[in-house]
Amino acid sequence: KGLVPLMGILGLPNLPIDFPASPSCQAVAGVCKSILTLSHEPQVLKQGLLHLNEVLQSLEPLHKFLDPPGGSVLLRELVNAPNTTDATLSPQATPLLHSIAAAHAYITMFTHVCKVGQTDIRSISVSHWGSELGLQVLKGLSSLYTSLVWESTVLLAFCSEDILPAGCVFGKADLDKLIPKEAAKDKKVEEAVGGALKRSSGEMGSNGVAHAMESLTTSESSATPMETDDTEDSTDNKKSKISPLLQAQIKQIKPLLSASSRLGRALAELFGLLVKLCVGSPVRQRRSQQVPPPPATPTPASRAVASALTKLLGNGLSWTAPASSPVPKLRLTFLICSVGFTSPMLFDEKKHPYHLMLQKFLSCGGQTALFEAFEWALSAGGKLPLKEGLEDPSLPDGTGEFLVAWLMLVEKMVNTKAVLESPHLFSSFNPVQYLVKTHKAAFHAVMHLWNKAPLKVYGERMSESILAILCHIFKGHSTIKENLEKEKEEQSKSGATPAAPGASSLMPLTTLRPEEPVINQEHLQQLMDMGFTREHSTEALTHTSSLEQATEYILTHPPPVVASSSTPSSTPATPAASQGMDLNLSEEDQMLRAIAMSLGENVVMSQDQEQKAKEEEEKRKQEAEAKADIQEPEEPLADEVLDNFTKDMMAGCLQLL
Numbered sequence: 001k002g003l004v005p006l007m008g009i010l011g012l013p014n015l016p017i018d019f020p021a022s023p024s025c026q027a028v029a030g031v032c033k034s035i036l037t038l039s040h041e042p043q044v045l046k047q048g049l050l051h052l053n054e055v056l057q058s059l060e061p062l063h064k065f066l067d068p069p070g071g072s073v074l075l076r077e078l079v080n081a082p083n084t085t086d087a088t089l090s091p092q093a094t095p096l097l098h099s100i101a102a103a104h105a106y107i108t109m110f111t112h113v114c115k116v117g118q119t120d121i122r123s124i125s126v127s128h129w130g131s132e133l134g135l136q137v138l139k140g141l142s143s144l145y146t147s148l149v150w151e152s153t154v155l156l157a158f159c160s161e162d163i164l165p166a167g168c169v170f171g172k173a174d175l176d177k178l179i180p181k182e183a184a185k186d187k188k189v190e191e192a193v194g195g196a197l198k199r200s201s202g203e204m205g206s207n208g209v210a211h212a213m214e215s216l217t218t219s220e221s222s223a224t225p226m227e228t229d230d231t232e233d234s235t236d237n238k239k240s241k242i243s244p245l246l247q248a249q250i251k252q253i254k255p256l257l258s259a260s261s262r263l264g265r266a267l268a269e270l271f272g273l274l275v276k277l278c279v280g281s282p283v284r285q286r287r288s289q290q291v292p293p294p295p296a297t298p299t300p301a302s303r304a305v306a307s308a309l310t311k312l313l314g315n316g317l318s319w320t321a322p323a324s325s326p327v328p329k330l331r332l333t334f335l336i337c338s339v340g341f342t343s344p345m346l347f348d349e350k351k352h353p354y355h356l357m358l359q360k361f362l363s364c365g366g367q368t369a370l371f372e373a374f375e376w377a378l379s380a381g382g383k384l385p386l387k388e389g390l391e392d393p394s395l396p397d398g399t400g401e402f403l404v405a406w407l408m409l410v411e412k413m414v415n416t417k418a419v420l421e422s423p424h425l426f427s428s429f430n431p432v433q434y435l436v437k438t439h440k441a442a443f444h445a446v447m448h449l450w451n452k453a454p455l456k457v458y459g460e461r462m463s464e465s466i467l468a469i470l471c472h473i474f475k476g477h478s479t480i481k482e483n484l485e486k487e488k489e490e491q492s493k494s495g496a497t498p499a500a501p502g503a504s505s506l507m508p509l510t511t512l513r514p515e516e517p518v519i520n521q522e523h524l525q526q527l528m529d530m531g532f533t534r535e536h537s538t539e540a541l542t543h544t545s546s547l548e549q550a551t552e553y554i555l556t557h558p559p560p561v562v563a564s565s566s567t568p569s570s571t572p573a574t575p576a577a578s579q580g581m582d583l584n585l586s587e588e589d590q591m592l593r594a595i596a597m598s599l600g601e602n603v604v605m606s607q608d609q610e611q612k613a614k615e616e617e618e619k620r621k622q623e624a625e626a627k628a629d630i631q632e633p634e635e636p637l638a639d640e641v642l643d644n645f646t647k648d649m650m651a652g653c654l655q656l657l
Contacts, residue, residue: 003035003041003043003044003047004047006028006031006032007032007047007048007050007051007106007109008051009028010025010028010051010102010105010106010109011051011054011055011102011105011106012102013091013098013102014091015098015101015102015105016089016101017088017097017098017100017101017255017259018101019101019105020101020104020105020107020108020262020263020266021262025105025108026108028105028109029108029109029111029112029113030112032044032048032109032112032113033109033112033113033116036113036116036121036124037116037118037121040120040121040124042124042128044113045113045124045125045128045129046128046133048106048109048110048113049128049133049134049137050133051106052103052106052107052110052137053133053136053137053140055099055102055103055106056103056137056140056141056144057140058095058096058099059096059099059100059103059140059144059147061073061096062074062096062100062144062147062151063143063144063146063147065322065324066322066324067324068323068324069169069170069171069172069173069324070170070171070322070324070325071154071170071171071173071174072151072154072155072158072171072174072256073096073147073151074094074096074097074151074155074256074259074260075154075155075158075171075174075175075253075256076174077094077095077096077097078094078097078252078256079174079177079178081093081094084177084178084252085252088255088256097255097256097259100148100259100260100263101259103144103263104259104262104263104266107263107266107267107270108266110270111266111269111270111273113125114270114273114274114277115273119548119551119552119555120551120552120555122277122552123299123552123555123556124555125277126277126278126299126301126302126305126556127299127301127556129274129277129301129305130299130300130301130302130303130304130305131301134305135304135305135308138305138308138309139308141267141270141271142308142311142312142315144263144267145264145267145268145271145312145316146312146315146316146319148260148261148263148264148267149264149316149334149337149338150321150334151256151260152257152260152261152264153330153333153334153337154171154330155253155256155257155260156257156333157330157333158171158175158249158250158253159250159253159257163327163329163330164326164327165326165327168326170324170325170326175249178248178249178252178253179245179248179249268341271309271312271345272344272345274305274309275306275309275345275354275357277302277305278298278302278303278305278306278309278356278357279298279302279306279354279355279356279357279424279426280298280302280549280552281546281548281549281552282352282423282424283423283424283425283545297427297543298356298426299556299557301556302356303356303360306356306357306360307360307363307364309345309357309360310345310357310360310361310363310364310366311364311366313338313341313342313345313346313361313364313366314361314364314365314366314369316334316337316338316341316342317335317338317339317342317366317369317370317372317373318365318369318372318373319331319334319335319338321334327396327397328380328381328396328398329396329397329398332377332396332398332399332401332402333398335373335377335402336398336401336402336405338373339370339373339402339405339406339409340405342366342370342409343408343409343412345357346358346361346412346413347412348424351412351415351418352418352421352422352423352424353412353413353418353419353422353424354422354424354426355422355424355425355426355429355431356424356426356429358419358429358434359426359428359429359631362434362437362631367437367438367441370406370409370410371441371445373406374403374406374445375445377399377402377403377406378390378399378403378448378449380392380394380395380396380399381396386448387448389448390448390449390452390453390455391452391453400455400457400458400459400462401458403449403455403458403462404458404461404462404465407462407465407466407469408465410438410442410445410465410469411465411468411469411472413438413442414435414438414439414442414469414472414473414476415472415476416435416472416475416476416479416480417475417476419431419434419435420432420435420479420483429631430631432480432483432484432487433631433632433633433634434631435476435480436480436634436635436636436637437631437634439472439473439476439477439480439636439637440634440636440637442469442473443470443473443637443641446466446469446470447645449462449466450466450652451648451651451652451655452655453655454655454656459656463656466656467656473637473642474642477636477637477642480636481636484636519538519541519542520541520547523541523547523550524537524538524541526547527540527541527547527550527551527554530551532554536554537550537554539553539557540553540554540557
């Protein structure tokens with residue numbers, strides 16, 4: 001009973017908007033983590049999800065774009081308050097802003113809980129996030145993250161002088177309301193403000209915008225905190241060029257930007273932790289083993305969470321700005337953040353990909369959206385030919401920065417060695433077919449940038465990534481062809497039909513394992529000493545490769561049903577058991593259930609039918625998911641294509657120099 005008021009502390013309406021960063025919030029999160037780890041009480045997660053779901057429902061207005069001429073939802077809420085100076089202190093005046101703070105507090109709690117290293121606690125976390133309630137919360141968090149990135153983009157644009165064009169009406173009415181009435185009457189001050197807003201872009205760069213937006217990602221670096229101090233510092237450096245009224249506007253915008261951007265970074269951290277929970281422990285590569293151990297099969301909950309997270313990535317890469325958006329740079333800034341956020345969701349710190357996440361990223365259309373975003377940026381929204389876009393002088397501001405981030409992500413995706421040797425394995429993922437598909441798409445994309453004059457500011461970094469991508473494609477071409485040939489040879493030797501497209505071509509021996517695999521007796525005894533049955537422990541060790549994975553399998557899979565014929569000496573089944581009655585019930589409950597059945601109230605059958613309907617629905621979902629995960633076989637890049645490129649390659653290299 002104490003969990004409900006404990007969780008309620010994080011969502012109290014009268015807390016300040018900086019409460020999530022306070023020691024009090026950390027203390028509540030620490031108590032929740034201790035309860036879960038010491039008592040293994042799953043209600044901690046359930047109650048947290050319930051409270052967070054209520055907060056997310058109150059944030060629904062944040063997801064709707066404003067009517068033309070557009071602007072920021074948070075800024076509109078602020079200027080509509082009776083007193084804009086103290087509006088951030090009142091939950092009645094700024095309910096969305098305080099709901100953002102409450103959501104941040106719950107995210108802080110979940111971040112603490114997800115950092116637990118115990119296998120059983122990790123399994124409990126994944127099972128709750130993969131439940132119906134957990135997936136509903138994840139969907140709400142995905143929408144919230146997208147809205148926060150857009151809000152931060154718009155608010156940062158208001159704090160910069162060179163993003164919005166002169167005379168732009170986007171958000172202007174709300175910005176004008178931030179100017180004190182006394183000062184607005186002064187024509188000289190008004191002219192000063194207008195002159196500051198019309199100042200050329202050369203006087204003040206927008207690097208602070210991109211820098212702050214990049215910190216919305218899950219970058220491991222702590223040198224780019226989700227703060228707005230950089231914007232304020234750059235403003236301070238230009239005090240002689242910015243009027244006091246414009247500084248006053250930025251001062252009132254800062255709490256909104258700070259709250260939204262901090263929550264964005266907290267969400268990115270939580271999503272990154274959920275990815276690690278889904279993919280499980282990496283498979284340790286040992287030189288002494290001739291045959292690599294089979295990867296552990298992800299639980300249905302892990303697959304569901306991974307699907308929800310990759311849908312977030314796909315939605316971010318295919319996101320389109322509202323019609324009222326005045327310049328392409330706003331969407332480009334959004335895409336820069338989305339690309340930067342995608343990288344740590346698909347790759348670990350050593351640039352090894354998570355095969356489960358790559359599989360879901362493919363099936364949800366995320367990778368297709370990634371290359372479509374590249375074409376949109378290079379063609380200036382479809383206005384320019386792709387082959388001429390890079391050298392066109394009308395290319396929108398911000399395109400170069402997006403191309404740098406995009407090329408760095410693709411460089412990881414085409415790294416043949418990292419993809420094939422990743423310890424984060426997934427049995428249904430075919431890394432060779434993934435490389436074939438990705439290499440072809442990356443090669444055709446890079447050809448639109450090859451033999452073109454590099455951009456002035458970003459040309460050097462772009463050139464390095466382009467050359468690295470081409471090196472990975474050429475080095476990996478022979479490796480891919482060898483793996484495909486080996487797969488065909490093994491299929492012909494075994495006389496088996498061609499493997500399904502989704503089957504892994506790197507581990508064909510896993511399908512030829514003996515019917516009764518060798519069980520590690522020491523691990524079996526350790527599991528039995530923990531209190532698990534021999535049958536359940538044997539099944540877990542059969543499907544996994546380590547004691548840690550076997551323990552996780554036992555905790556996330558029900559024990560196997562042992563047939564009565566295998567134990568002839570056991571007590572014969574009772575009539576009650578044969579009728580599907582629960583023998584764990586007391587004699588009185590069994591008698592009442594028997595009377596109900598005799599009166600025609602088929603209680604047991606109705607429960608069985610409901611359970612059967614749920615199982616059939618779950619089975620249909622799994623079949624649909626498996627169908628979506630199928631990787632259609634493709635042929636690798638033709639030798640003639642690469643040969644034709646190498647004939648004229650020197651001219652492109654000299655052009656880069």
